[in-house]
Amino acid sequence: MKRAIFTLAIGDNPMYKAAITSFEEYGKKVGADVIVSKELHYHLHVNNKKYDASPAWSEKLYIAELLKTYDRVLYLDADILVSPFAENIFEECPELDTVYMFNEGKYKDRSPHAQRINEVLGEAHWPEENGKMVYFNSGMILLSKETGLFDNASADEMQKICNEVKFYDQTYINYLIRRDKINCVSVDKRFNRMPLLGLEDYQSASFIHYAGRGYREKVPMRDLKFIIDYCEIFKDQLSEAQILDYKKQAWHWYMLKQQRKTKLPIPLLSAVFGLFHPQHKY
Template sequence: MKKAIFTLAIGDNPMYKAALESFRIYAKKVEADLIVSDQLHYKIDIQNPKYSASPAWPEKLYTKELLKKYDRVLYLDADIMVTPWAKNIFEEYQDLETIYMFDEGLHTDRSLPIGEINETLEATETWSKPNSTYSYYNFGMFLVSRECPLFNLATIEGMQQICNTVKFYDQTYINYIIQKHNIKNQSVDASFNRMELLGMKDYRKANFIHYAGRGYRIKCPSREIRYIDDYCKMYEDKFSDTEKQAMKLAAWNLFTANLKRKSGIPQCILNFIGKPTLGRKWL
């Protein structure tokens, strides 16, 4: 059975570079090929969106093409870290007709985007409601096999219809397709998409850590700095002290560059002020 791990990584964000290395190590461990999209295959017209909306989000639809060559595909966002002790997800979840994702709807109310997409497209009135909230999967990690019809039914045209008006348009659209067509689905254990909405406690013990949103950055200036700090600790035997310092400095420089863009304060001044105080703990 041919397996692939698929991700999208455009740009030189140090977090992406570290993520790709963790994916490479894991791919070797589970005997899968690593496929990295560094350019977009789909064009979507985003104009005056109601919510934050990226033209890169539809790239996950490329899974359809990969399933022509591979039997199973694991997709991971490039802000996910696969930990050194991660279990083999291909062995943990084996039903080939099922789409496996983490059901964040069990932990947070996603009725807003569900209501918005039901208003825009043909309403799906039988949306699964396992608890007091609707089922709603996070699209940052998924495991799918050729036998599952999801990516034959999900289209760029469908995403285009909602991208300017529905929150989390790609994620909400995929959830809609799952519900509308009654596609077999199952939530993975939270450790395979450990998100901050579950709290900070023991998050580093997970299989896959997802640094989405704020990215566990409590008492830390940015999610990239938090990611690289965690990465250097978890993979400490893979790098020299000099290499770790270079990765941390790259994350710090990205933080101050973003701060410069927002504040207008020259980056050299931000580094001069920040490194002796805030940066001391992280560099």
Template sequence: MKKAIFTLAIGDNPMYKAAVESFEAYGEKVGADVIVSDELHYKLKVNNKKYDASPAWSEKLYMAELLKKYDRILYIDADMIIAPWAENIFEEYSSLNTVYMFNEGCYKNRTEHAKKINSILGEVDWPIESNEMVYFNSGMILVSKEANLFKNASAEEMQKVCNEVKFYDQTYINYLIFRDKIDYVCIDKKFNRMPLLGLDGYKDASFIHYAGRGYREKIPMRELKYIIDYCDFFAETLSEEEILKYKQQSWHWYMLKQQRKTKLPIALLSAVFGLFHPQHKY
């Protein structure tokens, strides 16, 4: 059986590089190829600033093409770390007719998004579990050919909703599951450990998702926290030089963000922000 881990990583964000390296280590362990999209295959016109949406989110549709070559695809967002101790998700969730995702609807009410996409693409019944509407997070998707998740999917439909529905890609994938009556199972939270579950114990998970603000607490940017955790998790395999380089890159990324806001020289910004965050400056 041919398996692949798929992600989208465009740009030089150090978080993406670390993510891909964690995916590659996991791929070696579970016998899966790693495929990284560094360009878009679908050109959506996304222009609604209200939802802070990205045209890149459409790339999840590319799994339909990959499933012509691979039997199973594990899609992972590039703001995740697959920990060195992660279990083999392909073995834990083995049904080929089932889509496996994490149900964030238990923790966040997403009925507004469901109603909106229903009004655009047609009415669909969204299931209710424990008095909450089922709504899956699309940061991690395990799918096989036989599940037919993308059989009736199209970039044209996604274009219709991308400026009208929050989390348009995620909401559209949920819509496909319920419209086309795809078999689904909610995965254990350890395979998509999200910040909405709180901070306690997140480092024990297998797939750690730094969505939104991530787990940064008093650290000023999620990329900084991501790299700190990544270097901690992989301390046994990373050299001191590699750790230093990652932390330097994440600090520089933070300075680039501040420069876009202030238009001030990076050297000045680094000196000033280094006074407030000396433990994070490299």
């Protein structure tokens, strides 16, 4: 059975580099090829800044193409870190006719998004568990050919909702599950450990998802925190030189972000921000 791990990573963000390296190590353990989209296959016109949406989110549709070659595909956002001790999700979640995702609706009310997509694309029934609507996070998706999840999906439908519905790609995938009556099971939190579950003990999960602000606490940027955690979790596999290089790259990425805001030279910004965050400057 052919397996793939798929992600989207456009640009030189060191967080992506670290994430993909963790995917590659995991792929060796579970017998899966790692496939990275570095350019978009679908081109949506996204212009509603209210939702801070990206045209890149449409790339999840490419999973349908991969399923023409692979029997099972594990999609992971590039802000997920796969731990070196991660369990084999392909074995933990074996049913081929079932989509496996994490139910974030248990913790966050996403019903307004469901209502809006129903208004745009037509009615679908959204079930509840314990009085809360089931709504899956799409940062991690495990599916097989047999699920049929993307059989009736289209970029045209995504275009209709991308400026109308919050988290348009995620909400669309949830909508497809409901409209097309796709079998779906919520995975344990260890396979999509999200910040909405709190900060305690998050590093013990198999798949650590740095969604939103991530686990940054006093760290000034999510990407910096990702690299700090990556270097700590993988310290036995990384040399001191590799760790230092990752941290330098992450600091430089942080400075590039500040430069875009201020238009000031990076050496000056690095000196100033280094005074406030000396423990994170390399």
